[in-house]
Amino acid sequence: MFIDRQMAQKIVDRAMKITGVNVNVMDHHGVIIGSGDPLRIDQLHEGALHVLSSQSEVDIARDQAGRLSGVQGGVNLPIRSDGDIIGVVGITGEPQEVRRYADLVVMTAELIVEQAALTAAVQWDSRQRESVLLRLIEGGRSDSLFDDRVARLQLDLSLPRVVVVLELVQAADGADLPLPQLQQLQQQLTAASAGTLLAITTARQMVMLVPVSLNGADSQRWDKALFRRQLEARLRPLQQHHGVHYRACVGDYFPSAEGLAQSYRSALKAQAVTRGRAMPASLSFATESALDLLLLEAAEGWAGQHLLREFEAFLQQDKNGSLQLTLEAYLAENMDLARTSARLHIHRNTLRYRLDKIGTLLQLDLGSVDQLLQLFVTLRLYGLSQSAG
Numbered sequence: 001m002f003i004d005r006q007m008a009q010k011i012v013d014r015a016m017k018i019t020g021v022n023v024n025v026m027d028h029h030g031v032i033i034g035s036g037d038p039l040r041i042d043q044l045h046e047g048a049l050h051v052l053s054s055q056s057e058v059d060i061a062r063d064q065a066g067r068l069s070g071v072q073g074g075v076n077l078p079i080r081s082d083g084d085i086i087g088v089v090g091i092t093g094e095p096q097e098v099r100r101y102a103d104l105v106v107m108t109a110e111l112i113v114e115q116a117a118l119t120a121a122v123q124w125d126s127r128q129r130e131s132v133l134l135r136l137i138e139g140g141r142s143d144s145l146f147d148d149r150v151a152r153l154q155l156d157l158s159l160p161r162v163v164v165v166l167e168l169v170q171a172a173d174g175a176d177l178p179l180p181q182l183q184q185l186q187q188q189l190t191a192a193s194a195g196t197l198l199a200i201t202t203a204r205q206m207v208m209l210v211p212v213s214l215n216g217a218d219s220q221r222w223d224k225a226l227f228r229r230q231l232e233a234r235l236r237p238l239q240q241h242h243g244v245h246y247r248a249c250v251g252d253y254f255p256s257a258e259g260l261a262q263s264y265r266s267a268l269k270a271q272a273v274t275r276g277r278a279m280p281a282s283l284s285f286a287t288e289s290a291l292d293l294l295l296l297e298a299a300e301g302w303a304g305q306h307l308l309r310e311f312e313a314f315l316q317q318d319k320n321g322s323l324q325l326t327l328e329a330y331l332a333e334n335m336d337l338a339r340t341s342a343r344l345h346i347h348r349n350t351l352r353y354r355l356d357k358i359g360t361l362l363q364l365d366l367g368s369v370d371q372l373l374q375l376f377v378t379l380r381l382y383g384l385s386q387s388a389g
Contacts, residue, residue, distance in 0.1 A: 008034025
């Protein structure tokens with residue numbers, strides 16, 4: 001590990017608060033990269049070169065300083081990391097006066113270096129975990145490099161997991177969150193979700209790989225009620241951020257690590273069919289939207305396109321939207337004429353007239369179960385196509 005300029009200046013600032021005198025930090029080449037005197041930055045410090053070569057403290061009295069390039073009187077000490085010298089810290093002044101600060105300044109420097117190394121290790125670990133997650137949800141083939149990464153991170157990919165797609169936006173206007181805020185939320189969710197892999201995938205989306213409990217010997221079924229409670233607990237930190245709205249869509253479970261790509265695709269489809277639902281804190285499962293997912297897939301085929309064209313032609317003739325409103329209320333009230341009339345605040349005869357007109361325009365017999373089912377599917381398909389588009 002090496003000391004960079006930002007770390008060096010941090011050491012200088014902390015050390016000068018302790019000593020009250022100027023402090024310099026030199027890199028492993030003896031060049032000053034941090035100092036209380038900005039004019040000394042980038043100068044070669046011969047005293048530091050002596051420290052690096054002797055691997056020990058070098059004291060220089062003020063009357064000796066003029067014989068060395070870039071040196072003032074003071075104490076110069078090595079900064080070590082894992083037993084290796086990675087830089088030098090110099091305390092300006094008469095050695096006998098400033099030596100009392102030496103141990104404390106070196107300890108401060110080495111603590112800052114150690115903290116930086118730990119932070120770098122945590123960031124590296126986080127990046128590697130995100131890399132593993134992305135490979136899993138993309139369905140890429142495993143290779144030796146990927147397997148080595150999984151082994152180093154000590155990840156158990158045999159643990160059953162499902163994919164959760166988490167959409168996060170600003171509550172005020174639905175805009176993307178600032179990246180620092182998104183990263184803060186990621187850290188909080190990671191801390192609250194043991195065993196979960198989590199990565200930021202877009203400006204408003206995170207993906208979570210969350211462990212699930214299987215139902216006994218059945219390797220296909222999982223305890224969704226338990227998972228819902230556990231996921232709500234994991235997402236609780238988000239509810240403390242009142243300026244953030246979120247929607248979580250849970251994919252279905254598919255056995256083995258290879259099944260995570262399928263789980264991810266099902267979660268994305270669930271996100272598409274629930275896009276019109278209100279935030280701020282919605283949670284939905286792909287398995288709860290199976291009919292809508294089936295219809296969404298069918299929408300691209302000839303039959304789906306035919307139903308949509310027929311319904312759009314009907315809407316063009318429904319000038320004030322009253323027929324569409326009537327149809328939606330009629331199906332919502334399970335074809336009960338009395339409840340539909342009450343809901344729409346219209347007479348039953350008016351309702352019958354509108355239903356007859358709907359049947360005529362769509363060329364459907366609303367008294368036929370099959371054709372009524374087709375109408376229900378068409379209306380549902382139209383709603384999905386509008387929200388997905």
